[in-house]
Amino acid sequence: MIAIAIAVALGAALVQFRVIEMGREADSDRWQASQDSTRARRTPTVQGPLSGSSIAILVGHWSKEDAVQDIGAICEENGVATHTELQANQRVADIVIPRLEGLGARVTRLYELDERLNGLSVNLALSLHADSCIDATGYKAANLPTSLTREAEQDFIACLRNWYEHHTGLPWHAYSITEDMIRYHMHAKVAGRTPSVILEMGFMGGDQELLFDRPEIVADGIVDSIRCFLTPTDMPPLPEPSS
């Protein structure tokens, strides 16, 4: 008799316990659903190889106030500016940013002295510049040698040396890497875990036709370098040089 009573009591307790547990599960399902919808609102709808990646593209010399616009390097004819570095940087960024978004990345477009640079936490911060209007050709990139993320930055630069070079055909112009590029302000402002690289896409003199008339080629080189860095396994093997 006693044994039966204990069994019944235990059974009832067990049923009650399971009901409580089911209630908890329903609550956590609701919580999960609300989390998912919050996340869905924050992330872009495009799903692609760069989904879940965040990238900051700094448009070199671009500033908020149009009146005090810094245009960077210039090419001039008879004292009149024919090409400005700001135009080149913007033109390339205008192609690169939507392309990255189309691949699923969250992209922030930054001014040269953007306040959002301070403590910026992204998977890659890349600043786009073009070099002076001299009759030289080539590109180069630099990071801070003492950076906590210098290995990642070197990996990204290795991707540039494969993919940027592959698309643009430009040579690496190592000897014009300046102290200004190495000690570039962005490197010191971003969060410690954010890889930060400045790219000089080419010379406005010798590479003018590429920078101003074929910016989509420059953009191809940048986008593929970013994909090589963030999702290396998604990249096809690099084609053999065509020559």
Ligand SMILES: [Zn+2]
């Ligand atoms: Zn510049």
